[in-house]
Amino acid sequence: MRNKYVVERLRPFGETIFATMTQRANEAGAINLGQGFPDEDGPAPMLEIASQQILGGNNQYSGGRGDLGLRTAVASDRHKRFKLDYDPDTEVLITVGATEAISASVLGLVEPGDEVIVLEPYYDAYAAAIALAGATRVAVPLKEEDNTWVLDTDAVHAAVTKKTSMIIVNSPHNPTGSVFSKRSLEALAGIARAYDLLVLSDEVYEHLTFDKVSHTAVASLPGMWDRTITVSSAAKTFNVTGWKTGWALAPAPILEAVIRAKQFMSYVGATPFQPAVAHAVAHEKPWVKQMRKGLQNKRDILTDALTQAGLKVHDSHGTYFVVADIGERDGAEFCFDLIDRVGVAAIPVQAFVDKPEQWSSKVRFAFCKQEDTLREAAQRLRAAGSL
Numbered sequence: 001m002r003n004k005y006v007v008e009r010l011r012p013f014g015e016t017i018f019a020t021m022t023q024r025a026n027e028a029g030a031i032n033l034g035q036g037f038p039d040e041d042g043p044a045p046m047l048e049i050a051s052q053q054i055l056g057g058n059n060q061y062s063g064g065r066g067d068l069g070l071r072t073a074v075a076s077d078r079h080k081r082f083k084l085d086y087d088p089d090t091e092v093l094i095t096v097g098a099t100e101a102i103s104a105s106v107l108g109l110v111e112p113g114d115e116v117i118v119l120e121p122y123y124d125a126y127a128a129a130i131a132l133a134g135a136t137r138v139a140v141p142l143k144e145e146d147n148t149w150v151l152d153t154d155a156v157h158a159a160v161t162k163k164t165s166m167i168i169v170n171s172p173h174n175p176t177g178s179v180f181s182k183r184s185l186e187a188l189a190g191i192a193r194a195y196d197l198l199v200l201s202d203e204v205y206e207h208l209t210f211d212k213v214s215h216t217a218v219a220s221l222p223g224m225w226d227r228t229i230t231v232s233s234a235a236k237t238f239n240v241t242g243w244k245t246g247w248a249l250a251p252a253p254i255l256e257a258v259i260r261a262k263q264f265m266s267y268v269g270a271t272p273f274q275p276a277v278a279h280a281v282a283h284e285k286p287w288v289k290q291m292r293k294g295l296q297n298k299r300d301i302l303t304d305a306l307t308q309a310g311l312k313v314h315d316s317h318g319t320y321f322v323v324a325d326i327g328e329r330d331g332a333e334f335c336f337d338l339i340d341r342v343g344v345a346a347i348p349v350q351a352f353v354d355k356p357e358q359w360s361s362k363v364r365f366a367f368c369k370q371e372d373t374l375r376e377a378a379q380r381l382r383a384a385g386s387l
Helices: 015-026 043-055 068-082 097-109 122-130 152-158 182-194 253-263 273-284 285-308 331-342 373-379
Strands: 092-095 115-120 138-139 143-145 148-150 165-168 200-201 228-233 246-247 320-326 361-365
Touching: 015 331, 043 273, 068 092, 068 246, 068 273, 092 097, 097 122, 097 165, 097 200, 097 228, 097 246, 097 253, 115 122, 115 152, 122 138, 138 152, 152 182, 165 182, 182 200, 182 273, 228 253, 246 253, 285 320, 285 373, 331 361
Parallel strands: 115 138, 115 165, 165 200, 200 228
Antiparallel strands: 092 246, 143 148, 228 246, 320 361
């Protein structure tokens, strides 16, 4: 039923697929492999610092750009890993999760009537942010290749018009688990430079790559530092999705535009978590390495279970996710049946696209759960092939 009070630009957006599937899973007592959140805590010293900050009275607003210690840690980390220099005072912004950083970037940098290219399938928050900005989403599908997905840079090039102002790229990629090669990202960068486009690079899964595959920071590519807004967060790196602590990095004039929008969205995030995340960014890389090793093992457990159930499983070299092909079945219908008849929740990839028919047989499963939970899910999934 249409709600007359919802503004026109938001009418295409109902309840998110994550909320729908999670509620259905909870009602059915299903194992939730749909929503990408871990069920284990992050490094203990980080958690202890957050507790100390709360009990020590650090519970009021931080500065508008976020805790300086966290901004400094984020800038230092970028320099160590990618030789990129950001001024913590003017070129790093702490946000309420990566989603706010994405929304603020689009709202602050994209004019109404502009076009924003997204790579399909795409995280649904991109579409909402573009709609809120009064801009037009232009979806360019990824290309299936070698049992995974790659950038179709020819299609991206063909999608650019005089109205295009931004490209949003996400690698490691949600929902497919693809990690785009440096060569393909260099080709995308060439398009951005040729048409003087901004690039919003969503790198929230930057530390979660497997099989010796490495992550490429878009801003590190030739000619891209001065036109790229890089977004990341603590959520996926340190298992604290509920802390909603993210950041955006960009040259000062670009970041100023992001701040103009962000300051009227939340003003600042949760203050006591920020020193804790600063510690984690600076000192908990060994913990992240072990967590990544465990995730690769969990990916393999889930992949084996889905394969044994008779499903084709695509390669995943990053993120929390694997995508399975269910054949002739519709993905959404399959996912509801999977909850009701098998007791496992997943997400249909068609929820992340503009052209569902191209993706209707693809289903995303999350493996960021305790190993015992995944093994129980694996037992249940043996029946998935008969749905």
